[in-house]
Amino acid sequence: MKFRAKIVDLACLNHFTRVSNMIAKLAKTCTLRISPEKLNFILSDKLASGGVSMWCELEQENIFSEFQMEGVSAENNAIYLELTSENLSRALKTAQNARALKIKLTNKQFPCLTVSVELQLSSSSSSRIVTHDIPIKVIPRRLWKDLQEPSVPNSDVSIYLPALKTMKSVVEKMKNISNQLVIEANLNGELNLKIETELVCVTTHFKDLGNPLLPSESVSQSRHPEDMAEVHIDIRKLLQFLAGQQVTPTKAVCNIVSNRTVHFDLLLEDVSLQYFIPALS
Amino acid sequence: MSYPAQSFLSVFRSLAMVEKTVEKCCISLSSSNSHLVVQLHCKYGVKKTHNLSFQDCESLQAVFNPALCPHLLRAPARVLADAVLSFPPALTEVTLGIGHGRRVILRSYQEEADSTNKVMVTETSIGEEDFLQLHAPEGTAVTFCLKEFRGLLSFAESANLPLTVHFDVPGRPVIFTIEDSLLDSHFVLATLLEQNPCSQDLCSPSPRQPMPQKQAHSIPHLDDFTNDDIDCYMIAMETTVGSEGSRAQPSTSLPPVSQPSHDLAPASEEEEEAEPSTVPGTPPPKKFRSLFFGSILDPVHSTQDPSPVLAEDSDGEG
Numbered sequence: 001m002k003f004r005a006k007i008v009d010l011a012c013l014n015h016f017t018r019v020s021n022m023i024a025k026l027a028k029t030c031t032l033r034i035s036p037e038k039l040n041f042i043l044s045d046k047l048a049s050g051g052v053s054m055w056c057e058l059e060q061e062n063i064f065s066e067f068q069m070e071g072v073s074a075e076n077n078a079i080y081l082e083l084t085s086e087n088l089s090r091a092l093k094t095a096q097n098a099r100a101l102k103i104k105l106t107n108k109q110f111p112c113l114t115v116s117v118e119l120q121l122s123s124s125s126s127s128r129i130v131t132h133d134i135p136i137k138v139i140p141r142r143l144w145k146d147l148q149e150p151s152v153p154n155s156d157v158s159i160y161l162p163a164l165k166t167m168k169s170v171v172e173k174m175k176n177i178s179n180q181l182v183i184e185a186n187l188n189g190e191l192n193l194k195i196e197t198e199l200v201c202v203t204t205h206f207k208d209l210g211n212p213l214l215p216s217e218s219v220s221q222s223r224h225p226e227d228m229a230e231v232h233i234d235i236r237k238l239l240q241f242l243a244g245q246q247v248t249p250t251k252a253v254c255n256i257v258s259n260r261t262v263h264f265d266l267l268l269e270d271v272s273l274q275y276f277i278p279a280l281s
Numbered sequence: 282m283s284y285p286a287q288s289f290l291s292v293f294r295s296l297a298m299v300e301k302t303v304e305k306c307c308i309s310l311s312s313s314n315s316h317l318v319v320q321l322h323c324k325y326g327v328k329k330t331h332n333l334s335f336q337d338c339e340s341l342q343a344v345f346n347p348a349l350c351p352h353l354l355r356a357p358a359r360v361l362a363d364a365v366l367s368f369p370p371a372l373t374e375v376t377l378g379i380g381h382g383r384r385v386i387l388r389s390y391q392e393e394a395d396s397t398n399k400v401m402v403t404e405t406s407i408g409e410e411d412f413l414q415l416h417a418p419e420g421t422a423v424t425f426c427l428k429e430f431r432g433l434l435s436f437a438e439s440a441n442l443p444l445t446v447h448f449d450v451p452g453r454p455v456i457f458t459i460e461d462s463l464l465d466s467h468f469v470l471a472t473l474l475e476q477n478p479c480s481q482d483l484c485s486p487s488p489r490q491p492m493p494q495k496q497a498h499s500i501p502h503l504d505d506f507t508n509d510d511i512d513c514y515m516i517a518m519e520t521t522v523g524s525e526g527s528r529a530q531p532s533t534s535l536p537p538v539s540q541p542s543h544d545l546a547p548a549s550e551e552e553e554e555a556e557p558s559t560v561p562g563t564p565p566p567k568k569f570r571s572l573f574f575g576s577i578l579d580p581v582h583s584t585q586d587p588s589p590v591l592a593e594d595s596d597g598e599g
Contacts, residue, residue: 084401087401090369090401091401091403094366094367094403108402110399121363125408125410125411126407126408126410126411127408128363128364128405128406128407128408129384129405129406130367130403130404130405130406131403131404131405131406132401132402132403132404133401133402133403133404134401135399135400135401
């Protein structure tokens, strides 16, 4: 098993750092899957995360100038590692003005992902090297089946999201009133966030959001455009997802499977993020 | 006399205000009621008087002499301050030493007891060119408290003065000096006493391998960055589907990490700041292993007797 990669372009480095910061906010521990074409950050431990799952994918050639990997075997040419997300984002934070960054799979006292940063500081004539050894756990192949790309469910409603920052500030305030939130949307470009308690009901309405075009055989064809599809979810999970979004996404879609799942499908430049929040039972 | 530093600091809390409005500052001792009187004479006839109470205490004389330390390095404070930025704020101890190629290395230090809960290790390597003076051989290293180090670094940086580090073998204190025409300050920190330095070498078959030549494998990150061809890809995995076993089994070809059977020092508080004292006592010895400089030091040198103590444990101050 082998992995080494290098980033020399500052813009790519910043992009990768932003992705890593986002992952650190979304999942304390996550799985990093390394394959010849892609890197994935995966959260699939349904028990630990309370049913939330995440699949983040980026094309390695958009980030790395050099990339070599050898998986577990020829037929299974991938590497699955478990790591604490914050370690990676912390390591990348020290690379803000780096000339080059290298990531390697190493074995120091324990298996590590070693991040080496070469910095050129104005205060020094020579380059400074900062190395971080991030402890990792290699995930054995028999567990890989639980870490595959989730299948996109047949949603009842698919809608473009409003500004995530706005959603976040709304949900943040709502969290003080209730632990449960209802997210509902229809094919008329309307999305509502609702909380209900004995004393008060609060609803925030978003209009004119637009709905992505649906495939013609979709179940939703027969759906009345005004009908709302709704899911009751844990408000903290929604807030955690929104808090992780520091950048305005290129595209943000919300798919709702009535009373089952909310599926967020975001595109951040070339990085795709899918986040699933299950309905409260 | 001694008094809480916070009280004294609170007099000068707002530096901007002090610079703008204070014309004169008088510090005197009021013998009548045991107060230190700090009077700020400000603009427009305003006078602010602060009475700080103090306690008499023993006259303390720290026993240390930078000239006795064989190793020295000197750099603008900025160089070292930049280096410690990459460490997490919560990190308690850091190891400073000279590595391969005469580079100065600062590395986060983890106690052996934490090895089950694996923590990220961060290391910064600084080229010799950034130092005004460097008189220390490769392989020397000492470990001390990072928090205190950060504090004295920010002082040196704000005063825009170079910092000199005098050190010796692990266990002997490290002395940081900052001086100019107006002030002469010495910060003395205790360092950790070294334990068996070579027991952590994964690459040698036997746990005791004193020669540094075989250490190249354990210090790959000190290699020249641009020629980095040494990779350690030694994580072997179970490759058969459906095999039982624990989540990640290391290959049996790897030598097991040798667990030394040394007693770790009881969890007594680490002596972080050498307090001057006239009564010699014995500091709680805290053992650690030198992990990455290779075993430059002959294991025989790890002293069994505690070195003569220069200062006693500080009393529990507020």
